Amino acid sequence: MGRKPTKNFNLPPRMRARMHRSxxxxxxYDTCKxxxxxxxLGSDYILALRQYAELEINVIDLSNEIFFPEVMNRYKIEVIxxxxxxxxxxxxxxxxxxxxxxxxPPAPLEKIEPHHIAEFLRRNxxxxxxxxxxxxxxxxxxxxxxxxxxxxLPNPTxxxxxxxxxKRDVYIDDELFTLVKSYGLPPLQEAMDLMYLTGQRPGDxxxxxxxxxxxxxxxxxxxxxxxxxxxxxxAALFDVFARIRSRKTTHKIVSTNxxxxxxxxxxxxxxxxxxxxxxxxxxxKAHPEFKDQLKAFWLYDLRAKAADDMSAEKGDQAAADxxxxxxxxxxxxxxxxxxxxxxxxx
Numbered sequence: 001m002g003r004k005p006t007k008n009f010n011l012p013p014r015m016r017a018r019m020h021r022s023x024x025x026x027x028x029y030d031t032c033k034x035x036x037x038x039x040x041l042g043s044d045y046i047l048a049l050r051q052y053a054e055l056e057i058n059v060i061d062l063s064n065e066i067f068f069p070e071v072m073n074r075y076k077i078e079v080i081x082x083x084x085x086x087x088x089x090x091x092x093x094x095x096x097x098x099x100x101x102x103x104x105p106p107a108p109l110e111k112i113e114p115h116h117i118a119e120f121l122r123r124n125x126x127x128x129x130x131x132x133x134x135x136x137x138x139x140x141x142x143x144x145x146x147x148x149x150x151x152x153l154p155n156p157t158x159x160x161x162x163x164x165x166x167k168r169d170v171y172i173d174d175e176l177f178t179l180v181k182s183y184g185l186p187p188l189q190e191a192m193d194l195m196y197l198t199g200q201r202p203g204d205x206x207x208x209x210x211x212x213x214x215x216x217x218x219x220x221x222x223x224x225x226x227x228x229x230x231x232x233x234x235a236a237l238f239d240v241f242a243r244i245r246s247r248k249t250t251h252k253i254v255s256t257n258x259x260x261x262x263x264x265x266x267x268x269x270x271x272x273x274x275x276x277x278x279x280x281x282x283x284x285k286a287h288p289e290f291k292d293q294l295k296a297f298w299l300y301d302l303r304a305k306a307a308d309d310m311s312a313e314k315g316d317q318a319a320a321d322x323x324x325x326x327x328x329x330x331x332x333x334x335x336x337x338x339x340x341x342x343x344x345x346x
Contacts, residue, residue, distance in 0.1 A: 199306030
């Protein structure tokens with residue numbers, strides 16, 4: 001048995017990383033043969049993973065018993081690595097949860113049955129959202145295993161119900177929105193306005209640059225779904241861009257990113273979280289009557305607020321279009337939280 005890795009935990013089995021004198025990291029595939037032989041994979045991590053996958057496919061001997069961790073390793077390389085970075089982070093976190101159950105000891109693929117999925121859910125009942133998400137991930141891994149020829153057994157998740165979770169129904173009204181903004185620094189104020197007016201995910205908004213503004217439109221492609229959108233630059237959006245540019249010009253080095261920190265550097269997930277948490281905390285101290293609402297306020301709720309407000313003004317289809325949904329039912333199910341506006345009997 002090989003030694004347990006003490007570093008580079010993100011690398012799959014038999015993949016090695018070495019720092020050269022030049023300061024560059026190069027990747028290698030360990031064939032586990034004697035004398036030791038390593039196959040160079042280059043310095044590009046993504047390309048190295050692809051080459052690793054091609055080599056690793058030959059390692060799984062279909063004539064022998066196949067274990068679920070082997071399939072997960074291939075899934076991480078060929079499927080997870082192709083997803084948006086935020087989705088990759090979530091998937092890799094969920095893989096660790098699955099590994100604790102199906103890798104210790106390694107579970108033979110042919111012996112995993114529906115009652116094992118039910119047991120997995122029971123063991124993770126304290127975290128129902130994660131448990132449900134892991135069940136969906138397991139299902140997709142299994143379907144890939146069937147596609148790759150590792151098994152022809154039906155998916156063991158079929159017929160196993162996950163936990164019933166209540167739909168998130170938090171709606172951020174204008175008063176709460178304005179309250180948090182008033183206690184936020186300019187970078188947060190600009191970010192909140194841009195998220196609300198465009199209805200886009202925080203991650204996509206942070207990636208926007210001056211180059212996305214063309215001919216009176218904000219042109220973007222969503223990271224999660226790859227949906228392309230052209231958002232007309234309204235007077236409100238124009239005002240936000242003007243404020244952003246005015247503040248950016250005060251820095252020696254002007255970033256092309258629309259959202260920047262107080263220092264003029266591109267906004268990151270961490271810096272945005274810091275600005276938002278600080279504003280909520282200050283607002284809660286000054287207005288304790290809003291403490292519960294402020295605690296329940298997530299930045300992602302601004303996407304739902306945009307959908308709700310657009311729906312109220314121009315209809316559900318307009319809300320779906322703004323969010324980049326092909327099917328308006330997706331918008332209704334997950335983002336419209338205030339309910340349908342109706343007239344009384346008389």
